[in-house]
Amino acid sequence: MKMTEKTETHANVECVEKELEFTALYRWQHWIRALSIVVLVITGFYIATPIISSAPNSEPTSFMYALFRSWHIIFGFVLIAVVILKSYLFIFARENKGERISFGDMLSVKTWIKQIGYYMLVSKHPKLKGVYNPLQFAAYGGFYLMILILVITGLILYVHVFHDGLSALIYIPMRFIEELVGGLAVARMLHHVTMWGVILFILVHIYLAIFNAIFGKEGGMDAIFSGLKWHKKH
Ligand code: HEM
Numbered sequence: 001m002k003m004t005e006k007t008e009t010h011a012n013v014e015c016v017e018k019e020l021e022f023t024a025l026y027r028w029q030h031w032i033r034a035l036s037i038v039v040l041v042i043t044g045f046y047i048a049t050p051i052i053s054s055a056p057n058s059e060p061t062s063f064m065y066a067l068f069r070s071w072h073i074i075f076g077f078v079l080i081a082v083v084i085l086k087s088y089l090f091i092f093a094r095e096n097k098g099e100r101i102s103f104g105d106m107l108s109v110k111t112w113i114k115q116i117g118y119y120m121l122v123s124k125h126p127k128l129k130g131v132y133n134p135l136q137f138a139a140y141g142g143f144y145l146m147i148l149i150l151v152i153t154g155l156i157l158y159v160h161v162f163h164d165g166l167s168a169l170i171y172i173p174m175r176f177i178e179e180l181v182g183g184l185a186v187a188r189m190l191h192h193v194t195m196w197g198v199i200l201f202i203l204v205h206i207y208l209a210i211f212n213a214i215f216g217k218e219g220g221m222d223a224i225f226s227g228l229k230w231h232k233k234h
Pocket of ligand 1: 036037040041043044045047048069072073075076077079080150151153154155157158159161188191192195198
């Protein structure tokens with residue numbers, strides 16, 4: 001969706017075109033996903049190394065570890081729900097066509113070379129048909145793979161700590177996958193190591209988002225808040 005606005009500068013008239021890049025639903029799912037990942041990393045670190053515990057007392061009330069695990073599982077399911085929504089939007093939503101088109105940009109070697117040159121400050125940003133550059137699209141693919149590993153190994157761990165309802169329903173398939181990956185200890189190790197992959201992705205993601213906002217001058221960072229991206233026309 002394109003809208004054109006005119007803004008007066010000192011000597012010349014500059015024409016700025018704004019484009020809706022991300023819908024409200026898209027932006028909400030992005031930030032809910034970001035929040036759940038932050039909560040999952042914090043509670044996950046605690047589960048792996050419980051650095052604090054309640055003061056000992058004779059009453060059965062010291063359930064600090066269980067509390068952290070509860071929040072971990074609650075946000076684990078929030079993440080699963082949002083990832084299902086995101087996958088639906090990516091595959092079916094008309095407004096997310098730009099994301100699907102980015103797959104085509106990723107197949108062009110010329111675009112890859114230009115994009116890497118841009119990040120090294122030696123060439124201009126390549127013209128893209130979709131909303132993501134090839135490096136970004138490949139990195140997002142890797143990120144979703146890591147989230148999938150975390151979800152599957154998380155559900156394997158989940159059927160061992162909770163036994164009713166959904167857990168009872170998925171118990172047999174999860175135990176089967178547990179066997180396939182090499183046992184519960186391997187599933188737990190995979191869950192933990194993949195967390196570090198996600199942490200690394202987030203650090204690079206934030207760095208490149210700021211980089212694009214500064215050098216791209218198109219409000220690349222604003223788009224995930226307001227939904228709008230800006231193109232200058234002289
Ligand atoms: C970004 C996503 C996630 C991160 C960063 C994360 C991180 C972690 C970490 C670091 C641990 C501790 C592993 C250890 O003992 O070394 C853990 C345990 C666990 N996670 Fe996750 N996790 C994520 C997603 C999920 C999901 C989607 C579920 C599924 C509901 C889940 C369920 C569990 C369970 C059940 C445990 C074991 C609790 C226990 O041992 O008592 N996690 N997680």
